[in-house]
Structures are given as structure tokens and as C-alpha cells.
Amino acid sequence: MEQNTQQTVENEKKGLRKLFGKFHLETKELVLLWIFLGIFILMSIISPGRFLSVYNLQSMAYQFPEFGILALSMMVIIVTGGINLSITYSATLASILGAVVMVSMNKAGAPELASVLVGVFIIIVASLVTGAVNGLIVAHIGIVPMLATLGTMTLFEGISLNITKGGAISGFPNMFQWFGNSSIIGIPVPLFIFVLVIIATYFILQRSTFGAKVYMIGCNPTATRFSGINVKKTLFLLYVYSGLLTGLAGLVMASRYNSAKESYGYTYLLQSVSAAVLGGTDISGGFGKVFGTVISVLILQVISSGLNIFGVNRFITDVIMGMILILVLTINFINNKREEKALVTKKIVTA
Amino acid sequence: MKKLVLRVVLLSLVLLMVGSFVFAQGQKATTSDEVTIVIMPKLVGIPYFNASETGAKQAGIDLGVNVIYTGPSTADAAQQVRMIEDLIAKGVDAIAVAPNDPAALTPVLRKAKQAGILVLDWDTPADQSVVDLSVHQIDDQEYGQHIWDLLVQEMGDTGDYAVVTGGLSAANLNGWIDAGLSYAKTKYPKLNLVTDRVPTDEKQQIAYQKTLDLLKAYPSLKGVVGVSTPAPLGAAQAVQEKGVADKVAVVGTALPTDSKPYLEDGSLRVATLWDPGKLGYLTVYLAKEMLAGNKPVNGQDVPNVGKITVWADGKTVIMGPPTDFTKENAGTFSF
Numbered sequence: 001m002e003q004n005t006q007q008t009v010e011n012e013k014k015g016l017r018k019l020f021g022k023f024h025l026e027t028k029e030l031v032l033l034w035i036f037l038g039i040f041i042l043m044s045i046i047s048p049g050r051f052l053s054v055y056n057l058q059s060m061a062y063q064f065p066e067f068g069i070l071a072l073s074m075m076v077i078i079v080t081g082g083i084n085l086s087i088t089y090s091a092t093l094a095s096i097l098g099a100v101v102m103v104s105m106n107k108a109g110a111p112e113l114a115s116v117l118v119g120v121f122i123i124i125v126a127s128l129v130t131g132a133v134n135g136l137i138v139a140h141i142g143i144v145p146m147l148a149t150l151g152t153m154t155l156f157e158g159i160s161l162n163i164t165k166g167g168a169i170s171g172f173p174n175m176f177q178w179f180g181n182s183s184i185i186g187i188p189v190p191l192f193i194f195v196l197v198i199i200a201t202y203f204i205l206q207r208s209t210f211g212a213k214v215y216m217i218g219c220n221p222t223a224t225r226f227s228g229i230n231v232k233k234t235l236f237l238l239y240v241y242s243g244l245l246t247g248l249a250g251l252v253m254a255s256r257y258n259s260a261k262e263s264y265g266y267t268y269l270l271q272s273v274s275a276a277v278l279g280g281t282d283i284s285g286g287f288g289k290v291f292g293t294v295i296s297v298l299i300l301q302v303i304s305s306g307l308n309i310f311g312v313n314r315f316i317t318d319v320i321m322g323m324i325l326i327l328v329l330t331i332n333f334i335n336n337k338r339e340e341k342a343l344v345t346k347k348i349v350t351a
Numbered sequence: 352m353k354k355l356v357l358r359v360v361l362l363s364l365v366l367l368m369v370g371s372f373v374f375a376q377g378q379k380a381t382t383s384d385e386v387t388i389v390i391m392p393k394l395v396g397i398p399y400f401n402a403s404e405t406g407a408k409q410a411g412i413d414l415g416v417n418v419i420y421t422g423p424s425t426a427d428a429a430q431q432v433r434m435i436e437d438l439i440a441k442g443v444d445a446i447a448v449a450p451n452d453p454a455a456l457t458p459v460l461r462k463a464k465q466a467g468i469l470v471l472d473w474d475t476p477a478d479q480s481v482v483d484l485s486v487h488q489i490d491d492q493e494y495g496q497h498i499w500d501l502l503v504q505e506m507g508d509t510g511d512y513a514v515v516t517g518g519l520s521a522a523n524l525n526g527w528i529d530a531g532l533s534y535a536k537t538k539y540p541k542l543n544l545v546t547d548r549v550p551t552d553e554k555q556q557i558a559y560q561k562t563l564d565l566l567k568a569y570p571s572l573k574g575v576v577g578v579s580t581p582a583p584l585g586a587a588q589a590v591q592e593k594g595v596a597d598k599v600a601v602v603g604t605a606l607p608t609d610s611k612p613y614l615e616d617g618s619l620r621v622a623t624l625w626d627p628g629k630l631g632y633l634t635v636y637l638a639k640e641m642l643a644g645n646k647p648v649n650g651q652d653v654p655n656v657g658k659i660t661v662w663a664d665g666k667t668v669i670m671g672p673p674t675d676f677t678k679e680n681a682g683t684f685s686f
């Protein structure tokens with residue numbers, strides 16, 4: 001009897017070793033995928049019939065796009081070794097500017113479609129401008145991204161507050177709700193926008209020469225400059241792209257909340273850094289994949305919704321999210337160490 | 352070494368699972384046919400909303416309903432929207448929310464209504480077209496005037512003063528301040544507001560910093576009104592630190608237990624508020640009655656709360672007049 005249990009313990013140990021051995025062999029993204037699946041199954045088990053219901057899956061699909069788009073706008077900047085602290089306020093500033101025009105056109109009796117189109121156009125243009133401001137300060141003036149975007153964050157917040165006087169702008173044409181609250185063949189519109197953003201970011205970052213330059217800058221900006229690459233131009237364009245993404249997030253948020261206000265989603269700022277880092281993006285730049293960030297966004301969403309449906313105190317949710325972040329970072333750290341060691345031994349052997 | 356790290360990782364995974372299941376046990380105590388009422392504050396983890404949680408939970412026990420008291424850990428409207436969406440998916444009977452921003456919650460509250468959920472607001476009004484019942488702690492007009500009366504009582508009716516508020520878009524805080532400011536214009540014309548209301552993100556630390564800034568920028572300051580429960584405490588903390596408690600009078604809306612130390616050393620002259628526990632209790636009580644088909648009536652005597660006022664529209668309920676807390680009586684309250 002005793003021997004038996006001992007044997008099972010031994011077997012379990014072997015199994016676990018195998019499991020972790022596998023983890024070590026796979027890439028960071030696959031680790032994340034496993035964690036995502038594990039948490040998804042766990043949540044489905046602990047709140048049967050509620051978490052795994054069509055309604056909840058759909059409701060989650062409405063929730064994560066705005067955060068996901070912001071996470072990607074953060075991630076593309078982190079890849080260069082920078083950070084963009086202005087993303088949430090850039091999103092809300094763009095949506096506020098669009099909202100002001102849309103609401104006044106609506107009040108003046110302009111056709112709905114026209115005011116929505118003009119509103120969306122202004123949101124996009126405004127977000128490009130916020131991105132250009134960041135790009136100008138970081139790339140051309142050369143201020144450290146963290147300080148530069150801290151400044152623009154306060155700037156955007158201030159401009160927004162001056163326009164709204166602290167309130168929310170509402171009274172959009174009904175048609176505007178389409179971007180945040182409608183679905184096409186059962187798939188929420190925000191999710192469509194998010195998928196487009198994922199595809200675009202993937203091609204720009206991981207499948208183009210522009211993307212290759214971005215990763216190079218993240219590894220070593222000086223060496224990149226001496227390789228004949230226009231670092232300033234690349235960085236500038238990247239910040240403009242990051243700004244564009246915040247505009248899309250602002251569009252989805254304004255539509256979902258049917259109003260625009262400077263503080264909407266300000267908690268997404270640090271969460272988007274977490275999502276990017278959780279997704280394997282190197283905070284010091286040079287590495288990071290779109291897929292990893294997207295999976296982390298899904299992980300955070302599933303934990304948040306799952307625990308909420310389950311009725312767990314919000315602070316415990318924060319604790320659990322923190323633990324998972326540390327867990328994944330630890331696994332990545334161990335994997336990196338092992339890879340380094342393997343490399344070193346290989347070199348010794350070949351030498 | 353490697354094994355140790357692995358073990359730590361493993362252990363935290365196991366803890367995570369075990370933790371989740373412990374919570375699962377707690378949840379299983381409630382049966383599915385029981386009435387479930389969600390009370391959502393602006394945020395969890397500040398004394399005011401902790402006190403209303405105690406009241407709401409007590410009402411749940413007294414009335415035999417399942418009360419879920421949950422809210423975001425920061426006062427972000429976007430987070431409230433997400434949480435309400437999750438709760439609709441969970442399937443509850445009533446949701447009472449204190450919105451961080453009324454406009455942002457309108458679409459999701461409409462969704463809740465479509466799902467057959469009773470929608471209430473409490474503490475801070477939501478868009479009145481989507482709520483079935485609006486529970487107010489106080490008559491905003493009267494309360495605003497009362498706060499300014501207290502200010503004048505402490506600083507005199509002439510001189511410079513400033514207003515430190517929780518947030519610029521909180522409808523109830525703005526309601527009181529607007530009422531107080533217009534009242535001061537006619538009744539106390541010699542009072543001089545030095546700057547626009549100063550927002551403090553519902554945080555004592557920020558109220559403290561902003562008040563330090565105010566004291567520096569306006570040395571002639573004689574009074575500070577703190578609106579939202581952490582604001583007067585932060586203001587008092589700043590006044591206490593600068594040693595100007597005898598020159599600058601701080602009054603505001605704060606809980607008696609929190610404000611007791613400041614009341615005792617005079618950095619906070621007087622605080623005024625209602626019992627947030629009673630407000631939580633009343634909200635659960637009214638939600639349960641509404642679910643049973645009973646609308647509240649004017650002058651109705653609610654057990655453990657007292658007589659309530661119902662406006663002519665039949666859906667605005669007012670709990671009662673405020674209580675003032677001073678050095679003398681602050682110790683006698685439990686919230």
C-alpha cells in the first residue's frame with residue numbers, strides 16, 4: 001500500500017518534469033496558450049453554465065477589443081525599448097474631439113450618417129496628431145519616451161478636461177452605437193476592428209522591413225543608425241501608428257459607453273503594459289510578438305470575467321492577476337536561462 | 352536551485368487552484384432559487400463603501416436575500432461597465448449601481464433591463480430613463496446649503512476659501528457644490544472662492560497634496576470645503592502638517608471614525624454625513640420590495656433605517672437629513 005502511493009508520487013513527479021520539460025522546449029507564446037486554455041477550462045468548471053454560455057462569451061468579445069487595441073498600441077512602442085504612457089488619454093482626447101463635432105452636427109440637424117462619418121474621421125485624424133506629437137518629441141527632439149509621454153499624457157488630459165469641463169459628452173446619433181454595440185453574424189463589431197488591428201500590426205511589425213527596423217532599434221538604436229537606417233523617421237512613424245491605434249480604441253469606447261470623457265479606461269494604461277510584458281515583450285526592447293500580446297489580453301479578460309461571475313472580491317482578482325504575471329515571468333526567466341546555458345555548452349562543445 | 356524555482360512555480364499554481372476552490376465553497380452556500388441582488392459601489396476598499404457593504408450584507412441576512420457587493424478597485428466607469436456585463440451573464444435579479452459616470456453606464460444598464468434585471472441607482476444617480484428606482488441618501492439642495500452653513504459657522508462669513516472635491520464628474524458631489532455655491536452667492540456674498548473646485552480622484556493622498564498646494568498658492572486661505580469622504584481627511588492632514596489649524600477651517604463630508612483624530616486636534620472642524628451602512632441597507636431593502644412588486648411610499652417606515660421620503664415621480668427615494676460629527680460625538684458612531 002505504502003509502496004504503491006510512493007510509486008504514484010514518483011510517477012506524478014516524472015509527469016510534472018515532463019510537463020515542465022515541454023514548457024521549456026516551447027516558445028513563450030505556447031506557454032501562454034497553455035495557460036489560457038488552463039484558465040479557460042478552470043473557469044468553465046468552477047462556474048458551470050455561466051462562464052461557458054453564449055451570452056458570456058459574446059459579452060467578453062465586446063469587452064476585450066478596446067483593451068486589446070490599447071495593449072497593441074503599447075506593445076509596438078515597448079518593442080523599441082520605449083513606453084507610451086499617453087495611450088489612454090490620447091484615446092479619450094481623440095474621441096472627445098470627434099464627439100464634440102458629432103454632437104453639434106447632430107444637434108444642427110445634419111444627416112446621421114454624415115455626422116457619424118465626420119466624427120469618425122476627426123477621431124482618426126486627432127489620434128494621428130497625438131501620435132505625431134509623441135513621435136516628434138521622442139524621435140526628433142530626443143526626450144526619453146517615458147518622460148515625453150508622461151508629459152503628453154498630462155497635456156492630453158488637460159486639453160480634454162478643458163473641452164469637457166469634467167463631464168461626459170453624450171448625445172451621439174444612434175448610428176454611432178454600431179461601432180461598439182452591434183454585431184455582424186453574431187460577431188461583435190469591436191472584435192472585427194480588433195482582428196483588423198491584429199492583422200495590420202502583425203504585418204507591419206513582423207512581416208515588413210519597417211518592422212525589422214523597429215526591432216533593430218529596440219536592440220540597439222546606435223548600431224541601427226550606423227547601419228544606415230533612419231531611426232528618427234522609423235520611430236516617428238511608429239508613434240503615429242501607436243496613436244492611430246489609440247484612436248480606434250477611443251472610437252470603440254466612445255461608442256460602447258455612448259459618451260466621451262477624459263478618464264474612460266484610464267486603468268487600461270498599466271494593464272496594457274502588463275499584457276505586453278506577459279505576452280513576452282521585452283521591456284527593454286528588441287523582442288515582442290503580436291500573438292503573445294493578444295493571448296495575454298485574452299488571459300486577462302478570462303480571469304477578470306471568470307472571477308467576477310464567480311463572485312470573487314475585486315482585490316483578490318488583482319492578487320490573482322499579479323500572481324499569474326509573476327508566474328509567467330518566472331517561467332520565461334527559467335526558459336531564457338536554460339537557453340543561454342544550452343548555447344554556452346554548445347559553444348564549448350564546438351570549440 | 353532549478354528545482355527550487357520549479358517548485359515555487361508549481362506551488363503558486365497549486366495555491367491559485369486551491370484558492371479558487373475555497374472561494375467556490377463560499378459561493379455554493381447560496382441556492383439558485385434565492386433572490387440575488389447586486390450592490391455595486393463606485394469602487395471597493397474605501398471606508399465609506401466598506402461601511403455601506405456592512406449595511407447591505409446585514410440587510411441580506413435580515414431579509415433572506417443573497418447580496419453580492421462588488422465593484423471595481425479604481426473609480427473607472429469602463430471597469431464598472433465590464434463588471435455589469437459579467438453580472439448580466441451571471442444572471443442576477445437586481446443591480447443597484449453607484450455610477451462613476453452616469454452617461455457611460457446607460458447602454459449597459461439598458462442591456463441589463465432587456466435581460467429582465469431590475470435596475471436601481473444608489474449613492475449617485477444614473478441616467479433616470481434607465482433606472483426603476485433611484486435611492487438618494489439626502490436631498491442634494493439641502494445638503495449643499497448645510498455644508499456651506501457649517502463652513503461659515505467655522506470661518507466666519509468673510510474671506511477666501513477653496514473647494515476640494517472627489518471628482519469633477521461625480522453628479523452628486525457636483526450637485527452639492529453647485530447648491531452650496533449658488534446659496535453662498537446670495538446668503539454669504541463676502542465669501543470668496545479662490546479657484547475652481549479641485550478634483551482629488553476620491554483619494555486622501557491626493558486631497559492632501561492638492562491642499563498643500565492650495566495653502567502655498569493662497570496664503571490668505573481661511574476655509575477648505577472637502578466634498579467626498581476622503582477629501583476632508585486629506586485637507587485636514589495638510590492643515591495639521593502645516594500647523595495652521597487655528598487659521599484655516601476645514602469642513603466637509605467624512606465618516607466619523609476616520610475623521611475622529613482630525614476632529615480631536617482641530618484640523619478638521621466639523622464633518623457631516625449620513626450613515627452609509629443605512630444607505631446600503633435601504634438599497635437592498637427597496638430592491639427586494641421592488642422585486643416582490645411593492646413600490647415604496649412616502650413616509651414609509653423602513654426597519655433599521657427610519658422614515659423615507661418618496662418624491663412625486665414615485666421612483667426617487669430620499670433617506671433622511673444628515674448628521675454632524677464633531678470632536679464631542681465622533682466617538683459614539685460605529686462607521
